[in-house]
């Protein structure tokens with residue numbers, strides 16, 4: 481039975497974090513109601529769109545993820561409207577994983593109660609740093625105390641699956657302060673953590689400032705690339721010792737507590753994304769992947785989501801299989817790859833595999849190909865080597 485993951489994008493934030501490169505913004509709260517109505521309209525229309533595009537839209541949903549943005553800004557009533565609409569349009573299995581991303585200090589009691597009533601069983605907190613000055617200098621609105629208090633509130637509301645996000649590379653961060661953030665994370669006993677390395681690119685205010693050699697947003701205090709890599713490595717070892725096994729480049733969990741929703745992205749299972757800048761992958765009737773996304777401009781989205789489904793060529797599917805599969809510690813299975821793309825495809829990639837193994841970037845064990853710890857550090861380079869060799873027989 482094919483099941484569906486459902487992603488709902490809530491792009492509203494109270495303030496814009498300096499490092500943020502997401503399609504999110506600070507909009508008047510009065511716009512949220514209209515936005516929810518727009519998303520519900522899309523939910524209702526999706527089945528007929530899917531039929532028009534010749535894509536299969538599974539009726540059974542087993543993961544739901546409200547991301548953003550800051551979904552914890554939704555009121556109790558807005559949350560209930562959304563969850564009622566999605567249960568009207570889809571069969572949401574009772575054992576579904578239902579996650580909401582929350583910003584510490586931005587979760588009202590009534591909204592938390594509504595989440596619990598509506599079946600939310602997993603919360604992901606965007607903490608980024610437990611050092612108050614680091615959080616503040618990055619534009620976050622919480623302190624360590626607020627974040628820890630929220631974790632207790634959520635547990636008291638009966639939601640026990642908790643994840644915390646940390647970012648390595650925030651301005652002012654040092655090896656010592658990073659260690660402190662990790663230790664506080666460890667003390668919370670959460671069963672999942674995500675660790676991201678700061679992305680310095682022109683898509684965020686901080687990234688632009690760093691690239692321009694400017695002084696705003698504490699840009700000169702951004703740690704060096706080497707220091708950021710060391711922090712990531714430190715986190716990997718620390719979290720493993722806590723019993724949070726790495727299962728993807730940025731994700732760590734106790735056994736059985738991996739994000740089932742996010743695994744669908746890397747395993748290329750069907751998912752539907754609704755709302756601003758939401759991405760989807762469904763399957764055409766012949767099994768080919770169809771991808772589509774909504775615009776990242778809020779006014780444009782409110783007029784029309786402007787989906788333009790695109791059928792992937794087999795070369796693109798193969799590239800994705802490598803690119804997404806290698807992100808997972810489980811890696812890519814060559815037997816499955818051969819079954820899907822042909823024996824010749826696997827034969828032609830062998831020289832690249834041998835080279836990468838000699839360079840200690842991948843490990844080959846039986847029919848599994850996985851990144852090594854070193855390969856994960858330079859994963860983009862490794863992916864490029866695979867993408868340069870993607871024949872399809």
Ligand code: SF4
Nearest residue numbers: 493496497500504549
């Ligand atoms: S809360 Fe998240 S989405 Fe909003 S500005 Fe900060 S990083 Fe971006």
